Amino acid sequence: MVSFNLPPNTNFGFVSLCNAAQVQVLQLIIVPGEEVYVFEQLGTESVLMPGPTAFKSADDGVVSVYIHSNGKEEPIRYQQSIIPGTNVNYIVLGAEDSSDQDFNDVIAMIYWPIG
Numbered sequence: 001m002v003s004f005n006l007p008p009n010t011n012f013g014f015v016s017l018c019n020a021a022q023v024q025v026l027q028l029i030i031v032p033g034e035e036v037y038v039f040e041q042l043g044t045e046s047v048l049m050p051g052p053t054a055f056k057s058a059d060d061g062v063v064s065v066y067i068h069s070n071g072k073e074e075p076i077r078y079q080q081s082i083i084p085g086t087n088v089n090y091i092v093l094g095a096e097d098s099s100d101q102d103f104n105d106v107i108a109m110i111y112w113p114i115g
Contacts, residue, residue, distance in 0.1 A: 001029075001066040002076050004091055004110065008061040012112035016049040018042065020097055020105035022069045029064040030055060046107070054114060067095040067106050077103050087113065 006012055018024045018041040026039040026049060035058070039049040057063055067074045074095040082089050090111040094103035 001064055001073070002078060002093070003062055003064040004080070006057040006061045006063055006089075006110075006112060008057060008059050010057045010061065010112050011115040012055055012057060012063070012110055013053055013114045014055060014108070014110050015053055016041075016051075016106060016108035017046045018049050018106060019044060019046055020069065022097055022105075024049070024067065024069050024074075024095075024097065024106045026095075026106055026108065027064075027066040028055070029066065031058050032064070049106075057112075063110065065093060065108065065110075069097045069105070072097075074105065075103075089113075 016039050023042045028037040039051045041049040074097050076095045078093040080091045093108045095106040096103045097105040
């Protein structure tokens with residue numbers, strides 16, 4: 001699981017894609033135990049993981065992502081940046097479910113602000 005600090009009470013977007021032969025489960029956690037969104041998908045060609053795409057961060061701004069398949073947590077790599085000359089922030093994540101180490105089994109992006 002990885003956690004990020006977004007600005008408190010900020011509208012943000014989220015999209016995730018599946019590139020794996022095994023079912024991938026992604027949990028987007030905004031308030032632990034209270035506001036958790038689950039995305040689940042199987043597909044090997046950047047299949048969109050269905051679910052909502054717009055959210056609002058909580059008072060503390062912490063957003064966490066947990067990804068697993070076959071009951072096993074997947075390692076996650078990510079990059080956070082700002083598009084130069086704008087106020088658009090984004091985080092791109094990649095997760096790995098096996099030994100090929102391509103970190104493309106789940107690709108997800110968090111971005112803000114929206115709206």
